[in-house]
Amino acid sequence: MYTLPSKLKMFAIIFMVIGALGIVASFLTAPSNTAEVKEMMAAHGDSHGAEHATDTHEVTSDDHGTEVHDVHKEANAHDSEEAHLEHTLHQLQNKPWAALYIACFFFFMIALGVLAFYAVNFAAQAGWSPVLFRVMEAITAYLVPGGIIMFVLLALSGFHINHLFVWADPEVVAHDALLQGKAGWLNGTGLVIRAAIFLGGWILYRMYAVKFSRASEHVDDNRYFKKTFRISAGFLVFFLYTESMMSWDWLMSFDPHWFSTLYGWYILAGMMVCGITTIALITIFLKSQGYLEFVNDSHIHDLAKFMFGFSIFWTYLWFSQFMLIWYANIPEEVTYYITRIEDFKLPFFGMLILNFLFPLLLLMNSDYKRVNWFVVLTGIVILAGHYVDLFVLIMPGTVGTSWFIGLPEISSLLFFFGLFVFVVFTALTKAPLLMKNNPFIKESKNYHY
Amino acid sequence: MTSKVVHAIYNDDDILMQAVKQVRGEHYHIEEVYTPFPVHGLDKVMGLEPTRIAITAFMYGIVGLSVAVTMMNFIMIEDWPQNIGGKPSFSYIENMPAFVPIMFELTVFFAAHLMVITFYMRSKLWPFKKAENPDVRTTDDHFLMAVDAGNHDIEKLSKFLYDTGALEISIVETDEDH
Numbered sequence: 095m096y097t098l099p100s101k102l103k104m105f106a107i108i109f110m111v112i113g114a115l116g117i118v119a120s121f122l123t124a125p126s127n128t129a130e131v132k133e134m135m136a137a138h139g140d141s142h143g144a145e146h147a148t149d150t151h152e153v154t155s156d157d158h159g160t161e162v163h164d165v166h167k168e169a170n171a172h173d174s175e176e177a178h179l180e181h182t183l184h185q186l187q188n189k190p191w192a193a194l195y196i197a198c199f200f201f202f203m204i205a206l207g208v209l210a211f212y213a214v215n216f217a218a219q220a221g222w223s224p225v226l227f228r229v230m231e232a233i234t235a236y237l238v239p240g241g242i243i244m245f246v247l248l249a250l251s252g253f254h255i256n257h258l259f260v261w262a263d264p265e266v267v268a269h270d271a272l273l274q275g276k277a278g279w280l281n282g283t284g285l286v287i288r289a290a291i292f293l294g295g296w297i298l299y300r301m302y303a304v305k306f307s308r309a310s311e312h313v314d315d316n317r318y319f320k321k322t323f324r325i326s327a328g329f330l331v332f333f334l335y336t337e338s339m340m341s342w343d344w345l346m347s348f349d350p351h352w353f354s355t356l357y358g359w360y361i362l363a364g365m366m367v368c369g370i371t372t373i374a375l376i377t378i379f380l381k382s383q384g385y386l387e388f389v390n391d392s393h394i395h396d397l398a399k400f401m402f403g404f405s406i407f408w409t410y411l412w413f414s415q416f417m418l419i420w421y422a423n424i425p426e427e428v429t430y431y432i433t434r435i436e437d438f439k440l441p442f443f444g445m446l447i448l449n450f451l452f453p454l455l456l457l458m459n460s461d462y463k464r465v466n467w468f469v470v471l472t473g474i475v476i477l478a479g480h481y482v483d484l485f486v487l488i489m490p491g492t493v494g495t496s497w498f499i500g501l502p503e504i505s506s507l508l509f510f511f512g513l514f515v516f517v518v519f520t521a522l523t524k525a526p527l528l529m530k531n532n533p534f535i536k537e538s539k540n541y542h543y
Numbered sequence: 544m545t546s547k548v549v550h551a552i553y554n555d556d557d558i559l560m561q562a563v564k565q566v567r568g569e570h571y572h573i574e575e576v577y578t579p580f581p582v583h584g585l586d587k588v589m590g591l592e593p594t595r596i597a598i599t600a601f602m603y604g605i606v607g608l609s610v611a612v613t614m615m616n617f618i619m620i621e622d623w624p625q626n627i628g629g630k631p632s633f634s635y636i637e638n639m640p641a642f643v644p645i646m647f648e649l650t651v652f653f654a655a656h657l658m659v660i661t662f663y664m665r666s667k668l669w670p671f672k673k674a675e676n677p678d679v680r681t682t683d684d685h686f687l688m689a690v691d692a693g694n695h696d697i698e699k700l701s702k703f704l705y706d707t708g709a710l711e712i713s714i715v716e717t718d719e720d721h
């Protein structure tokens with residue numbers, strides 16, 4: 095049995111408290127009207143506001159001849175400045191929400207990726223992984239609290255309490271024929287109902303899988319293994335459909351004018367690589383504490399191989415999506431990448447280094463995949479890279495050019511990190527770390543590659 | 544000059560593995576082991592060095608990537624930068640997404656083919672090569688261990704090999720003309 099060290103508990107709680115304070119502060123400091131935005135811009139010496147001021151001045155001094163025209167132009171410029179401030183205000187008000195959403199989804203996606211990986215291992219009757227099942231079960235415990243927070247955030251966004259989803263704003267939809275056409279799918283009620291079905295299905299599978307895993311300790315036949323095998327196969331079918339729809343609802347709808355067909359797979363690949371990386375990190379951590387003496391470096395080697403493979407799979411899907419749109423250059427699709435390349439150049443291309451180049455070069459060597467600190471180093475880089483990936487998916491549609499990785503982003507990340515650590519390591523104490531009575535457990539313990 | 548080699552034949556890979564361990568333990572020199580299929584772990588027991596073919600493959604892949612980049616940079620950007628369907632041919636990086644499929648394929652092509660050729664050269668395999676097979680049964684269901692007799696007492700060596708579970712033992716004299 096694993097007992098939660100009080101140090102770790104304190105560590106998690108401190109992270110949660112600091113994160114929560116930061117989140118509250120970032121909501122309080124967000125501007126509430128355009129005057130504040132103007133003030134903020136002036137204080138920051140923003141070139142945008144300054145340019146505007148000189149622009150209007152030049153216009154008035156140039157056209158001296160027609161006075162009526164002059165006044166008209168001045169009024170126009172004033173209007174556009176006000177509209178610009180309004181636009182920036184919405185972006186800045188979105189900032190803490192978007193930061194919260196990204197961090198919330200990031201940790202939720204790790205738990206979901208692990209759940210899918212767990213089901214795959216059962217359905218494939220993998221012989222190497224059963225010693226890691228209890229670690230995986232503990233990580234998926236985050237699905238319940240994480241899912242509830244995710245659901246609340248979605249409901250708030252879907253019913254336009256915040257401005258995260260453009261399509262949730264009835265005024266915008268009234269002037270947008272494209273959004274009207276999509277309103278049959280993109281509406282608050284639909285979003286919440288679908289989210290409830292997805293989350294319900296995933297949590298239900300998790301509940302039964304863990305229940306069977308615990309119950310198998312007390313029997314001496316394989317009946318619970320067979321049951322888990324069956325529900326895992328069923329879950330994987332359900333998961334692939336719901337995961338795809340989830341990616342349209344929760345991520346793609348930030349840019350509701352844009353669509354892509356391989357988006358769901360792309361999100362899945364990122365989810366899997368984050369999930370597997372987290373399994374590796376927590377396994378290495380527990381092993382270093384002396385709790386997983388039955389895990390050998392061949393298990394780590396296999397996890398690292400999965401990290402390597404799924405990183406390349408993610409890159410393959412990222413590039414396929416990018417290259418097809420870049421090549422065809424159809425205006426209605428390509429704006430998605432134009433905004434990202436123009437406003438998010440560093441994170442957009444930087445994440446390719448973190449998510450592709452790093453794992454490719456560091457994990458290619460078979461010997462390095464057995465070196466724990468190497469796997470940990472690459473794992474941290476991969477997780478950071480996929481946070482940036484989510485950042486680039488969500489931020490352009492919510493805060494646009496006003497993005498920055500500052501207080502709201504970091505404090506949200508800290509809060510959910512603390513919550514994740516707290517939930518996962520509490521869940522680890524609920525059952526022995528080695529599964530009993532799994533038909534593959536002996537093979538897994540003696541696993542050698 | 545001739546040298547003597549003892550051929551011990553086994554019919555089970557587990558016994559063979561055990562025998563290899565014992566023979567190495569007695570510090571006899573194993574010239575070669577012939578098996579009909581890969582015996583997992585035999586290389587480790589024999590103390591063979593790990594292969595470096597993966598490293599060569601990595602380097603060949605880099606060569607392939609360089610060939611692809613150099614070729615397309617010269618053809619598409621430097622030599623005749625045409626406007627083909629509005630694709631930007633001002634610099635390599637601007638048009639790079641279009642080149643990635645070729646960069647990838649040439650990397651794989653070079654890595655795979657040159658590695659295979661390296662394997663053939665290092666293992667001395669080619670068409671019309673004379674098979675080096677001391678006993679035809681080793682391609683079917685028997686395992687043969689060739690132990691260098693050297694200055695050892697052949698009687699003692701044969702007895703020892705027999706005790707490790709060998710079915711047949713024969714002493715072969717080879718001309719050291721290579």
